[in-house]
Amino acid sequence: MANDVGALVSVPGIARWFVRTWPRRIAIAMVVVLLLVIAAVGGFARVPPEPVRQVAAGEVVDLGPYTVSVESFFVSDQVDVYGLPEEADAWIGVVMELENTQLDGLFVDYQNFTLDGAQLVEARSTTVLLLADDSRASFLSPNLPVRVAMLWSVVDPDTIGDEVRLSLIETYEDTSFLFEETSWYVGDRIGVVEVPRDDDIPPAIVDEEP
Amino acid sequence: MSGPTPSLPPYVPGGGREDWMAPAREPFPAAPPPLPQRRSRRATAILAVVGILVLGALGWRVSAEARDAWWNGEAHVPVPVDANGVAELDGLQVELTGVERLDDGVSTYGDRWEPPDGLVLWQVGLAVQNTNTEILSLDVLVQDTEGRRFETGSEVPYGVDGVQDSLEVAPPEPGDDPLPDVQYLLVLMPQDAEPAAVRLESTWSLAPDYFRLPVTQ
Amino acid sequence: MTGGRVPRWVVTVVMLAVLVGAGLGVNALAVQAPPNGPAGVRMSLGVDAVVHPLQLNVSGARAYETVLSEDDVPLETVGVWVLVDLSYATTDRPRGPGDFILVDERGRRYAITSRDFDTWQASPDLWVRGTLVFEVPLDALGDLTLESWASGEGPPSDTPLPYGVLDLSVDPGAIEPGPAVISEPELLPAGQR
Numbered sequence: 001m002a003n004d005v006g007a008l009v010s011v012p013g014i015a016r017w018f019v020r021t022w023p024r025r026i027a028i029a030m031v032v033v034l035l036l037v038i039a040a041v042g043g044f045a046r047v048p049p050e051p052v053r054q055v056a057a058g059e060v061v062d063l064g065p066y067t068v069s070v071e072s073f074f075v076s077d078q079v080d081v082y083g084l085p086e087e088a089d090a091w092i093g094v095v096m097e098l099e100n101t102q103l104d105g106l107f108v109d110y111q112n113f114t115l116d117g118a119q120l121v122e123a124r125s126t127t128v129l130l131l132a133d134d135s136r137a138s139f140l141s142p143n144l145p146v147r148v149a150m151l152w153s154v155v156d157p158d159t160i161g162d163e164v165r166l167s168l169i170e171t172y173e174d175t176s177f178l179f180e181e182t183s184w185y186v187g188d189r190i191g192v193v194e195v196p197r198d199d200d201i202p203p204a205i206v207d208e209e210p
Numbered sequence: 211m212s213g214p215t216p217s218l219p220p221y222v223p224g225g226g227r228e229d230w231m232a233p234a235r236e237p238f239p240a241a242p243p244p245l246p247q248r249r250s251r252r253a254t255a256i257l258a259v260v261g262i263l264v265l266g267a268l269g270w271r272v273s274a275e276a277r278d279a280w281w282n283g284e285a286h287v288p289v290p291v292d293a294n295g296v297a298e299l300d301g302l303q304v305e306l307t308g309v310e311r312l313d314d315g316v317s318t319y320g321d322r323w324e325p326p327d328g329l330v331l332w333q334v335g336l337a338v339q340n341t342n343t344e345i346l347s348l349d350v351l352v353q354d355t356e357g358r359r360f361e362t363g364s365e366v367p368y369g370v371d372g373v374q375d376s377l378e379v380a381p382p383e384p385g386d387d388p389l390p391d392v393q394y395l396l397v398l399m400p401q402d403a404e405p406a407a408v409r410l411e412s413t414w415s416l417a418p419d420y421f422r423l424p425v426t427q
Numbered sequence: 428m429t430g431g432r433v434p435r436w437v438v439t440v441v442m443l444a445v446l447v448g449a450g451l452g453v454n455a456l457a458v459q460a461p462p463n464g465p466a467g468v469r470m471s472l473g474v475d476a477v478v479h480p481l482q483l484n485v486s487g488a489r490a491y492e493t494v495l496s497e498d499d500v501p502l503e504t505v506g507v508w509v510l511v512d513l514s515y516a517t518t519d520r521p522r523g524p525g526d527f528i529l530v531d532e533r534g535r536r537y538a539i540t541s542r543d544f545d546t547w548q549a550s551p552d553l554w555v556r557g558t559l560v561f562e563v564p565l566d567a568l569g570d571l572t573l574e575s576w577a578s579g580e581g582p583p584s585d586t587p588l589p590y591g592v593l594d595l596s597v598d599p600g601a602i603e604p605g606p607a608v609i610s611e612p613e614l615l616p617a618g619q620r
Contacts, residue, residue: 103534132503133496135542142535143564144506328617329553351520358551359520365553365614400552400617 055168055191063112064171065102065184066140071095072198073164075157079149080127081207088121088153094166094195095131095202097147100140108138109171111186113150117164121153131202149205166193285411285420297421301342302379306423307335307392309352309405316396318367325398334362334395334408336423338379346380348410350395353422354403362395370396377410470575470593475620478591481524481549481577483515484620488595490568491605494560496543501606506564508540509597510607511573514556514620517549524549526576527559529595531567547612554620557612568599 019025038044055061060069077090084091092115100106110124130137131147140146154160170187291297296305312331315324325331334352350362363375373394382388399405410421470476475484491508493501502508515524524546529537539546540562547557575591 104536105538130542133500133542137541139538139541141537141562143567144504144562326614326616329614357519360550360553361521364521364548364550365555398550398553398614403552 052167052189053191055193057193057196059193061168061191062101062170063168063190064173064187065106065109066098066100068112068168069097070166070168070193070195071097073166073195074149074197074199074201075154075160076199076201076206077157078207079201079205080129080151083127083151085121085153087155089155090153090157091151092118092120092154092157092160092164093129093149093151093201093205094164095147095149095198097145098128098137098140099145100142103142105139105141108140108150109184112169112171114167114169115152115164116167118152118154118160119156121155125150125152127151129205131205134205149202160197162197163194164197166195167191168193282418283413285409285413285417287418287420288422289419291423295423295426297423299416299419299421300345301340302345303339304410304421304423305337306408306425307337309334309408309425312396316367316370316373318370323367323370328401329398330401330403331366332397332399332405333373334397335392336377336395336408336410337392338377338389340379340381340389343381345412345415348377348379348412348416348421350377351409351411352397352399352405353407353409354399355406356403358403359409360397360399360403362397365398366396466589468589468591470573470591472593472595473620476591476593477518478575478577478589480518480520480522481515481575481591482518482552482554483513483524483575483591484554485511485513485573485593485595486620487512488571488573488597489607490597490599490602491607492602493604493606495606495608497609502542504562506562507568507602508605508607509561509563509568509571510609511559511561511595512556513559514554514615515549516554517551519551521548521550524575525578528574528576529561529563529567530572530574531563532570533567535563535567537561537563537567544609554615555612556615556620558609560609565599568597568602571595571597 018028055070057070057072060067073092073094075090075092077084079091079093094113094115098108108128110126113125114123115125128137128148128150129135131149137146137148167189168191170190171184172187173182174185175182289297289299294305296303298304310333312333315322315331317323332352334350336350351359352362353359362377368375373396377393377395378389405425407425408421408423410423411417412420468476468478470478470483470485473484473486475482488509488511491510493503494508494510496502509529511527511529527539527546531537538561540560542562544558544560546559547555549555571594573591573593573595575593576588577590578588
């Protein structure tokens with residue numbers, strides 16, 4: 001009876017409680033109908049991914065915390081000679097301009113860039129060289145655009161053609177619900193650049209013969 | 211809800227026409243009578259003590275890693291020094307042979323070097339014997355009577371005759387020369403600094419232990 | 428518990444008065460508090476300041492189009508080089524000076540350049556004078572603020588650590604062509620800065 005709590009919290013007990021009065025039955029029916037209508041008009045179908053935008057060399061793309069404009073790439077084992085992993089034969093260096101658009105200085109996020117068209121030793125780049133003076137340029141100061149070479153180590157450099165594909169992946173800022181801290185999260189691929197080859201390496205980053 | 215439990219009739223779906231708009235009444239039994247308002251004083255005290263103990267135990271557990279890092283990160287457990295002024299730990303034996311004020315400057319690569327005005331150069335003599343292959347280098351600092359610590363070999367010239375740039379600690383390989391009997395190091399301090407002790411520390415191989423050799427005049 | 432001697436409405440009124448009074452008091456204190464919060468230590472040009480564990484004395488800032496690197500190569504920039512001359516020492520033991528950050532009027536924050544140069548080690552009451560090198564865009568010049576985060580924790584830290592704040596003015600019309608030569612940090616005689 002009324003005191004029989006066990007019977008009430010059992011599954012049939014809860015189900016019976018839900019359909020106990022007519023307003024509830026009507027509400028449940030409306031939810032069911034709504035779901036059916038959404039399904040009927042295709043509301044649950046997967047959205048096809050937007051076609052990836054082709055970005056021209058030299059075009060400025062906003063990646064979130066900074067903008068990038070990709071110029072060309074080169075293949076060489078004469079830059080950052082001591083940083084080249086032993087199992088790699090050469091570097092692919094993608095020449096680009098980066099500008100931090102935030103108020104704070106920040107590090108380049110290598111997750112923003114993926115490269116196709118060569119046999120990479122590591123999928124992610126780990127090095128950014130400043131073309132002006134061969135210093136490391138992974139830290140970007142606000143509104144100070146830098147021309148850099150982003151390096152990927154590769155094997156079999158002779159198989160690399162006249163173009164490589166660089167995918168640009170955006171990062172977006174979000175505020176943590178719990179700690180009210182903002183940080184950057186990896187988002188979607190927003191563009192692909194067919195990077196033309198230009199083996200005229202800026203002289204400042206070419207190492208002397210070791 | 212208080213008062214006598216209302217006894218509901220058993221529910222029959224569609225049983226009564228007046229039933230379908232009726233609010234769903236709670237068929238649960240009434241709440242138990244409220245607890246007595248005045249808890250005894252002893253119970254309150256016990257509750258407070260238990261609460262503090264539980265919080266303390268939780269905090270102790272949660273902070274284990276932080277305490278470990280903090281305790282081992284800094285040099286703060288001095289190795290005891292015996293009556294002869296010798297301190298020993300794990301095969302490493304050190305003794306302070308003297309701390310001396312050098313008022314005439316030093317010569318470095320044939321040139322005379324004197325400290326800037328108001329600063330004083332001191333020379334520290336240490337006797338080190340070591341069989342511990344884990345301890346390869348030590349930072350040597352002079353602590354003054356105000357507690358300030360000055361690192362030897364910092365802001366002083368290199369290449370001074372009879373003086374080392376840093377303390378040799380690594381046990382010599384067989385066939386190599388033994389460690390010098392006494393090693394001399396330079397330290398620069400302000401004029402008002404009075405050396406009180408020489409500290410030998412290493413974050414990696416010694417901390418939280420360190421050698422604290424008092425300066426005796 | 429009150430024994431009914433104090434009427435309830437009196438208790439309510441007193442509690443409200445205490446709450447409102449506390450709020451007004453906090454407001455009055457907050458108005459007088461420095462804009463950089465309780466942890467900000469205001470510094471002045473040419474005056475010793477202590478941001479534990481660092482003591483520092485900033486003499487001024489100048490702007491150059493080019494600086495010579497440590498290898499005597501002119502370093503070009505699309506912006507401008509801001510050189511901050513200062514001396515510092517610690518209060519307790521040898522350690523690094525932490526982070527220095529130049530903030531412009533728009534709130535953009537610049538760390539010392541990573542292209543060359545660096546800070547130098549500090550020792551207790553042994554003052555060493557040198558130059559910090561910042562690379563900033565041209566439109567950042569004007570009224571700048573130098574922050575000294577002596578702990579090295581930097582602004583992202585949750586801990587309210589003390590940091591030094593100094594107003595620095597660099598006239599955008601007074602940029603020297605250079606190239607500026609950054610001299611080696613120099614140990615100073617006692618009393619000099």
